[in-house]
Amino acid sequence: AASCQSSGALPVLEALTTGCDASDHAGCCVKQVGCMGLCSAGPLVAIAAKDAPLDQAQIYRDVAATDAPEILTSAKTGTPMERLHCPTEMPFFARQQRIVLENSGIVDPNSFKGYVALGGYHAMVHALTEMTPAEVIAEVTTSGLRGRGGGGYPTGLKWSTVAKMPATQKYVICNADEGDPGAFMDRAILESDPHRVLEGMAMAAYAIGANKGFVYIRAEYPLAVERLKTAIRKAKRAGFIGHHICETEFNFDIEIRLGAGAFVCGEETALMASIEGGRGQPRPRPPYPAESGLWGHPTLINNVETYANIAPIVREGGDWFAGIGTERSKGTKVFALAGAICNTGLIEVPMGTPLRDIIEAIGGGIPGGKAFKAVQTGGPSGGCIPEAHLDIPVDYDSLKTLGTIMGSGGMIVMDETSSMVEVARFFMEFCMSESCGKCIPCRAGTAQMHGLLDRIVKGEAGRQDLALLEELCEVVQATSLCGLGQTAPNPVLSTLRYFRAEYEQRLLEQA
Ligand code: SF4
Incomplete structure (x- = not known):
């Protein structure tokens, strides 16, 4: 994936491929795969029997191209190399439950056959040939799946609303416009297992009666776009996208639409305006996209991770999925761990996993012997959680009680050296420019709030400025048109709630 490539995976791939082609390593083959999750130790190399799961592989970390001959020799002799050994028993791997990411790091994202060999498209064939659209929706409803983009709206309910609309033209959209700072879940899923998302979209289209789908993805994700293009081309060639799929009456085509990276285009009405060729600006709702979406037609919008959950739900059944997670948050959630944490990367855990397990066990704690200070969840719409609340289970509802949200899954960890007022200013600057x-x-409002935060950071603000900041937070929250403005004050409010002393301290510092 892109993160491993940025740490030098391509020269390693080339060295291993060249070495493998030499006759003395016959029997080995090198396969390029997507994300294994542990970005902080990349590039990673796994030695495994064909298509074996990651926990049965021998994983090597921080691999350089010069390590290739030694790795190939150890693969051939079956003697593991201690020097680069990355134990799969470590909590980072052992404490995860991979459903969305089950193929990530195992399948070659450019290989259609590789995906099919791992059971890919079997769920779609089953749905199209043995289930009615209503049965597919019923299975998704039973699963209890909720939208993974952050809203948490019940997916089955959304699908059935669009399915009931009496239109002849309907659309399916995959929102891949991931824009939260520190979030890279959707990018990694698309780079690692693009067919999984296409399969989910096709089943959604079948269920609601759509024949056309769009993937809206930011142009800043070139590797994900490239892999998606390849996957769409190969799925079309194999007859899994196009006309009379699986010799049924179901027709479905998918197009990619590139976004220019505006954060607001992740908001669904702005996203649709952008696909239609207009300026990416939100409009008031209702009407909701389910009633009047793209070009006025009923439209289903879900994000990448939501679609990636559909194949296992259809394959294993909604009851199976509903057995994972908590009462009101079913299944697993993919999180991106970033910031001051030892094991930065991508993880997937059951809903309800305590935040402390994610930060300390899976994430490996804070590097450099420093103390934990806060974790920011939900991006610019979320908030910061202090040490005292680390035992909270991570799900849609629990995090709201702390004044933050789970959001799409970005987690930025901060250590004792972080200034929470500066963190609030950073997110406000982001919202202001977006x-x-x-x-x-x-x-x-965002410009005014940013100005006040800037003065507080510089020790130039008085007590009345802090009161004005709090008042502005309320006004902007209550009166903005879309989610960007409505949630922009959240990082300020949550840092004020848990770290008010830091604000006060800056005020006291002034002359
Ligand atoms: Fe645009 Fe902000 Fe208003 Fe949303 S809240 S419509 S982003 S100005």
Whole structure:
């Protein structure tokens, strides 16, 4: 995946491929795979029997091209190399439950046959040939799956609403416009297992009666776009996208639409405006996309991770999925761990896993012997959680009680050296520059709040400025048109709630 490539995976791939082609390593073959998750130790190399799961592989970490001959020799002799050994028993791997990521790091993302060999498209063939659309929706409803983009709306309910609309033209959209700072779940899924997302979209289209789908993805994700293009081309060639799929009456085509990286285009009405060729700005709802979406037609929008959950739900059954997670948050969730944490990378855990397990056990704690200070969840719409609440289970509802949200899955960990006022200023600056400017509360309010935070950080603000900041938070939250403005004050409010002393301290520092 892109993160491993940025740490030098391609020269390693080349060295291993060249070495393997030499006759003395006959019997080995080198396969390029997507993300194994442990970014901080990349590039990773796994030695395994064909298509074996990651926990049965011998994994090597921090691999350089010069290590290739030794790795090939150890693969041939079956004697593991101690020097680069990365134990799969470590909590980072052992404490995860991989459903969405079950093929990531195992399948070659460019290989259609590789995906099919791992059971890919079997769920779609089953759905199309042995289930009615209503039965597919019923299975998704039974699973209890909720939208993984952050909203947490019940997926089955959304699907049945669009299915009931009496239109002849309907659309399916995959929202891959991941924009939260520190979040890279969707990018890694698309780079690692693109067919899984296409399979989920096709089943969604079948269930709601759509014949056309769009993947809206930011152009800043070139590797994901390339892999997606390859996957769509190969799925079309194999007859899994196109006309009369699986010799049924079901027709479905998918197109990619590139976004220019505006954060607001992750908001579904702005996203649709962008696909239609207009300026990516939100519009008031209702009407909701389910009633009047793309070009006025009923439209289903889900994000990458939501679609990636569909194949296992259809394959294993909704009851199986509903048995994982908590009462109101079913299944697993993919998180991106970033910031001051030893094991940065991508993980998947059952809903309800305590935050402390994620940070300390799976994430390996804070590097350099420093103390934990806070974890920011939910990106610019979320908030910061202090040490005292680390035992909270991570799901849609629990995090809301702490004044934050699970969001799409980004987690930024901060150590004792972080200033929480500066963190709030960072997120406000982000919202200010990403505001589309359509409504005044957000356009002017984020700029005013950023100005106040900047003065507080510099020790130039008085007590009345802090009161004004709090008042502005309320106004912007209550009066902005879309989610960007409505949630922009959240990082300020949550840092004020748990770290108010840091704000006060800056005020006291002034003359
Ligand atoms: Fe645009 Fe902000 Fe208003 Fe949303 S809240 S419509 S991003 S100005």
